[in-house]
Amino acid sequence: MRIALVSDVYLPALGGIELQVHDLGVHLIRAGHDVTIYTLQEGQAAGVPVVRLPSMAGMPLPSSVDRLRSELGSFDIVHAHSSIVSPLAWRAARLARSAIVTVHSLPGPTMPWPLATLDRYMGKVGWTAVSGAVANVIRRALPGRTVDVLHNGVDPAAWRSPQRPEHPLTIVSTMRLARRKRPLALLDTLAAIRDLVPSHIPLRGVIAGAGPRERALDARRQDFAPWVELPGRLTRYELRQLYASADVYLAPAELESFGVAALEARCAGLPVVAMSTGGVGEFVRNGIEGYLVDTDNEMARTTAALLMTPAVLNRLQQYNQHTLPSMTWERVIAQHVAAYQAQLVLREGSLASAS
Incomplete structure (x- = not known):
């Protein structure tokens, strides 16, 4: 054809x-x-x-x-x-x-x-x-x-890493740093997660991407969440390495038509916590591949609870790592x-x- x-x-x-x-x-x-x-x-x-x-x-x-x-x-x-x-x-x-x-x-x-x-x-x-x-x-x-x-x-095999190195509990997200994707709201959510997780537990946050909100995001990060990293735009290979040393993926956009980045993270074995209003629900079911939430506060509470429940976190990671999505x-x-x-x-x- x-x-x-x-x-x-x-x-x-x-x-x-x-x-x-x-x-x-x-x-x-x-x-x-x-x-x-x-x-x-x-x-x-x-x-x-x-x-x-x-x-x-x-x-x-x-x-x-x-x-x-x-x-x-x-x-x-x-x-x-x-x-x-x-x-x-x-x-x-x-x-x-x-x-x-x-x-x-x-x-x-x-x-x-x-x-x-x-x-x-x-x-x-x-x-x-x-x-x-x-x-x-x-x-x-x-x-x-x-x-x-x-x-x-998606090509699931391209996102799987044979080894997961030792690392602190790590929350990641990948997006174009534009208003529509809500990177500043995500930073506030990460700060709320840090408040909910006991202070003796080390946390690492990573927001990968570039765009018009990059400078504002970096300024706000320095004031409210210096433990969050902004590595800029990463290649697919670099994202795969990042996901291999991460635990949970957050998708904060409320108007996400599909969520390719979230699907790739899911194939890498990360549970996805996403807004219920967009298309991520096509491949994320509550308690199976991750969780769908309605508000930023719910995203923070759900993610914090998941990080503090190792058995559930590991179960979701294993399912995503070894189960093909339909896409x-x-x-x-x-x-x-x-x-x-x-x-x-x-x-x-x-x-x-x-x-």
């Missing part, structure tokens, strides 16, 4: 969509498909053929649209990857003979999101989402439309190919009806 993956953002920029689109392309190629990625992102990245289109202020130039119009017709399916604002992905879906759109973002409750307008603009596309939480938002905006879930994928790339690729084939069948049916 000839497949075009279209994403406004892509490597070498780093983020959830960027990495997932790249990995999806790599695994589709390994499964025998012909894949090309179209993006507005400048730079270089290996592994998948990439067409980097010119843009201005995040909008594709007319020459970019012309190229999409001339080239997308040669693909069996166009898979557009959409965030809250993704003009290239939306335009590609409109121009494609057969397309599906995967929504990767969860909007805030007061954020205007004109999905009905987009649906009319793009035409007969197949709507999908990275989690049930995102799919439910789309279904409410587009009553009567089918919205399937196409999960993000392995083998299963995720099968889901994607089935969605592509279903959309092609719908298109052929529409053409037959029109004739």
Whole structure:
């Protein structure tokens, strides 16, 4: 199958969509498909053929649209990857003979999101989402439309470490240090955990990542939680080493559409404590892979209790270390190919009806 993956953002920029689109392309190629990625992102990245289109202020130039119009017709399916604002992905879906759109973002409750307008603009596309939480938002905006879930994928073996060195009880989180991810709230939660855990028990906290809130986070850390480390953005190898010397992973974002970083930590054997409002619940069940909570205070209390109950902590770690999640790339690729084939069948049916 000839497949075009279209994403406004892509490597070498780093983020959830960027990495997932790249990995999806790599695994589709390994499964025998012909894949090309179209993006507005400048730079270089290996592994998948990439067409980097010119843009201005995040909008594709007319020459970019012309190229999409001339080239997308040669693909069996166009898979557009959409965030809250993704003009290239939306335009590609409109121009494609057969397309599906995967929504990767969860909007805030007061954020205007004109999905009905987009649906009319793009035409007969197949709507999908990275989690049930995102799919439910789309279904409410587009009553009567089918919205399937196409999960993000993970390679569990890449996150397992054969050895776990001796270390103090360690709490970790990985995120883009931006307001939406709530890094400052996480720092307050870590300070609350320190107050709840007896002072004679050493604790280590690590918040990995970079972003616009980095300076404010560091200033606040020095005042309230100097025991928390901010190592900056880490590679996947460095994250694996970090998780091998950690005990619990925290996911404080309230609008987490899926939570790839949390899934990777879960595959490394870490119990995940996350907000119940996002997509992390797709792979975390209370008392099995971790815990879902409703407030920052509940996150602090739950994490402190887990750290002080070694038997429960070890049970969750062992389960996560030795039990595969359902979002392995083998299963995720099968889901994607089935969605592509279903959309092609719908298109052929529409053409037959029109004739």
